[in-house]
Amino acid sequence: MKPTPVHTVTTARRVRRGFFVAVAVLVACLGLVACGASSPGDAPATGDTAAADSAKASYNGTDFTTVQEGKLIVMSDLAYPPLESIPEGKTAADAEGYEVAVVNAIAKKLGLTPEWQQVKFDIIIPTIKQGGKADLGASAFTITDERKEEVDFTDPYLDSNQGLVMKSADAVADPAASLNTPDCKVAVQSGTTGEAWVKENIPNATLVSLDDAIQAMTGVQSGLYNACVADLPVMQYLCNSSYQDLEVVSEIPTGEQYGFVVSKDDPGLTAAINTAYQELLDDGTIKELQLTWFGEELS
Template sequence: MKKFRVLSLFFVMMLSLTALSGCGTADETTGSGAKDKVYTVGVDTTYPPFEFEEGGEYKGIDIELINEIAKNQGFKIKLNPMDFGGIIQAMQAGELDVAIAGMSITDDRKKVVDFSDPYFDAGLSLVVKKGSTDIKTMDDLKGKKVAVKKGTTGATYATEHADEKGYKVVQFNDSPAMFQEVSNGNADVLLEDYPVIAYAIAQKDLGLEIVGDRLNGDQYGIAVLKGENKDLLDKINKGLKELKDNGKYDEILKKYLGE
């Protein structure tokens, strides 16, 4: 009888240890899954110097910045190039975890996404065909055709002031098409973020020139869907701060802007 009790106790102990071992394995698997998570990042590769494709590789300020942040904070990313106008919708559809695309921090966008700390001071500029002398400010746009890129703050700004200033807005899917529209005389002026157009003109003679002062003081931010991925956003902010502190941030900007 005693022997039977001893054997029974032995089997109970073995079953308990097996159960505990099973629980431990499940936790480890869950932890491993979280560690192996790959975050999909939406980018717009028609937006140099922030994002562009060259020699089959994605390059630019945004590309290097998000890669360095991920490396600094120990998470994995996968870049997903797409049209800028569809990035926020893709986030809402669950196709993207993060967006870094020269995206200006605005109150309207804050209704849908949570932004990181600002990582770049931009601002819109008026751009005309080289040699044009009749446009210097927004007050000179009456009766003119204004080219903008769909989904951008430039498009929003131009649309909001169209009736007041008396001009027509024409929207394009990408920056090169917009640049061409003005350089060939089909549109009178375009609105573009200052660093983008300044870089484009410096790299190639587009037949364009910047006129007047910057129209606003936009700042770029990295976005995640509102109320989602708070831990990831915290890592992005921490990584961004560390890159600024250790000089890597300035190194990336200098590489593309010479500043």
């Protein structure tokens, strides 16, 4: 993943030029000896070749590749509790949440060490599609036909709907209708199905697209926005924990399913993840994780 460092040596010019040339030749020769000579039948030991070979892996007879040997590099927008978040004062390496726990359990089965990377939600699919930087996108991605044109999805691991959140004091009988005016600002996370729902169902409202759901909730709480829309499990969790003056005033039955995002160029990884997840489902691990993070079994 990291390029090989290039070292530049600057020598003085016009001073004992012949001496320095001789030294350079000698150093080059010693370098060849130190690196070891290849036998006539060996392939060149280039960094790219070595990385490609070392990234090959297998699970239960399914071959796949990873960007780095022994690692499962995971991109996520880690500001979406209880699915994924970074504890205060910590880094992405300390990420926690239901989705994080599921991926970590899958990685363990595959014999890989998970490496979490904090990125913006809307760059994950393009990056996974491009390849070479990460193995997996795990950020509450709803499986859609449009996204499936760009990347592969694993089997679904969680069902979800959308939730419309307002201040408890502002709750009305028909919140969507009350918000359908340019004077009302509705916050969403950019690139999400919540954003798509608002565009279709509250078209006259002023749509505010943000980096994450926490910003949206904080904006509603402060009065900057009139409402926000995002995945129901997350909205319920945040209203019950950190934003108790807000409430889910409308549960929107969109019937969504989450899947992990994998490159179309690595179908073996998708298959291996599906196998590992099914094993975690069968042995009760998924049930335990849902009880831990949601307080109930969801699927």
